Amino acid sequence: MSSNILITGAAGYVGGSIIADFLSSSSPVLKRSRITAAVRSDEQAKLLSESGINVLQLDLTDEKAVVESLVKHNINIVIHTASSLDPTLALNLLAGLAEQQKASGSKAYFIHTSGLSAFCPKTGWPQGVMKDSGPIFETEKQFADSFSLRKTDVTITETAKALGITSFIVVPSTVYGKGKGQWNQLSVIFPIAVQASIKQKSVSKFPEDRNIAGVHISDLTELYGLIVKKILQGSGDTIPNGTHGHYFAIAHEMAWWETLGRLAAAMEARGLVASSETQVWTSDEAAAEATGVPEVFVEIFFNSSANIIVDNAFKLGWKPTWDKARFFENIDDEVVSVLELGKAKSSLIDSLFLAAKN
Ligand SMILES: NC(=O)c1ccc[n+]([C@@H]2O[C@H](COP(=O)([O-])OP(=O)(O)OC[C@H]3O[C@@H](n4cnc5c(N)ncnc54)[C@H](OP(=O)(O)O)[C@@H]3O)[C@@H](O)[C@H]2O)c1
Incomplete structure (x- = not known):
């Protein structure tokens, strides 16, 4: 099956890296498909078009467009x-897919990107360990009202089902590594931690240590690729989808304190912080001030854990190539990326401020 694939947020860290991966893929089904990048600004559209990428300039809040x-x-x-x-944004895209499905008579697929904070006890997710092939959707629905990310996942899954569109939800954990896109190549958590540490001349942590889950950007894009290839091979409706279609991109866990200790050592070696010893934030307010993340989200953002066991992604054949040891060996890359690329510009932070206001 050849297809027309649209990737939104294509000037962003995750979307840009997916595009780069798909365009360099040797997969025959991907090579036969037309891949289009959706971006927001003139500058982004110009840059991507000049690199030979098919571009649609779209403000995704504009339903008609x-x-x-x-x-x-x-x-x-x-x-x-x-x-x-x-x-x-997702509802507008689903409306477009529904129209296209009606016009062409061919099946439409929607892959949404969520975030691990939706599945953390800190945001109201129940304690205890759960497999991603278990009742994830039902639990999200039960606790949807207490966290906007869960509500969004549920709304998308239910709307897609009502419109006859097959949906999937990819849940990235803490993503690290330099992106491969044309515009933003910086992730969020580690770049912000590095920037805040440079500003403070020390690396800081929250008083309670937690295990956080991580994934390298190349392993994350591989997971999107596996799902898309299944769709293109005609198995999109037989792999877990809809209310069973959560795919957690968790490659490994790492203790947050140990990770920040490694980061502090790498930054001290570069003369960016005064000591390889980490400090403890004096308050959430101080952490919010230093990181530029709204106070209500700062601990969720930098210290949340989720007890999810990956099943669906591994059943698709996902084999992450980065583990904790490889990440720690290369943690200096996170510092180099910030020094090379400057301040992280993630629209995620803008949307957090918006959500904090509401
Ligand atoms: N990076 C991570 O560690 C991580 C972890 C878990 C989940 N996620 C989720 O993954 C998604 C992508 O993250 P990311 O790191 O790639 O973020 P990003 O670099 O900020 O990329 C998001 C892109 O979406 C575009 N966008 C936002 N609103 C738009 C609109 N109304 N119309 C058109 N384009 C719009 C932004 O455009 P502009 O460039 O114009 O702002 C930006 O290029 C986010 O939803 C994030 O919550 C990320």
């Missing part, structure tokens, strides 16, 4: 990385 574009370009697969929080 989104629906018209998806129909005009016969888009039947959307990978949505532009917002995990704001459901409006």
Whole structure:
């Protein structure tokens, strides 16, 4: 099956890296498909077009423009990385896919990107260990009202089902590594931690140590690729999808204090912090001030753990190539990326401020 695949947030860290991976893939089904990047600004559209990428310049909040574009370009697969929080963007894309499905008579697929904070006890997710092939959707629905990310996942899954669109939810954990896209190549958590540490001349941690889950950007994009290849091979409706379609991109766990200790050592070796000893934040307010993350989200952002066991991704054949040891050996890369690329510009932080206001 050849397809028209649209990747939203294509100027972003995750979306840009997916595009780069897909365009360099040797997979025959991906090579036969037309891959299009959705970006927001003139500058982004110009840069990506100049690199030979098919580009659609779209503000995803504009329902009419989104629906018209998806129909005009016969888009039947959307990978949505532009917002995990704001459901409006995803609903507009689903409306476009539904129209396209009606017009073409061919099946449409929607891959949403969520975040691990939706599955953390700190945000109201129940304690205890759960497999991603277990009742994840039902639990998200039960606790949807207490955290906007869960509500968005549920709304998307239910709307897609009602429209006859097959949906999947990819849940990245803490993503690290330099992105491969044309625009933003920086992730969020480690770049912000590095920037805050440079500013404070020390690396700081929260008083309680937790295990956090991590994944290298190349392993994350591999997971999106596996799902898309299954769709293109005609198995999109037989692999777990819809209310059973959560795919957690968790490659390994790591203790947050040990990780920050490693980061402090790498930064001290570069003369960026005064000591390889980590400090403890004096308050959430101080952590928010130093990191630029809203106070209500700062601990969720930098110290949340989730007890999810990956099943669905491994059943698809996902084999992450980065583990904790490899990450620690290369932790200096996180510092180098910030020194090379400057301040992280993630629209995720903007959306957190918006969510904090509401
Ligand atoms: N990076 C991580 O560690 C991580 C972990 C878990 C989950 N996630 C989730 O993964 C998704 C992607 O993350 P990321 O790190 O790639 O973020 P990012 O670098 O900020 O990329 C998001 C992109 O979406 C675009 N966008 C936002 N609103 C839009 C709109 N209304 N219309 C068109 N484009 C819009 C942004 O455009 P502009 O460039 O114009 O702002 C940006 O290029 C996010 O939803 C995030 O919550 C990320």
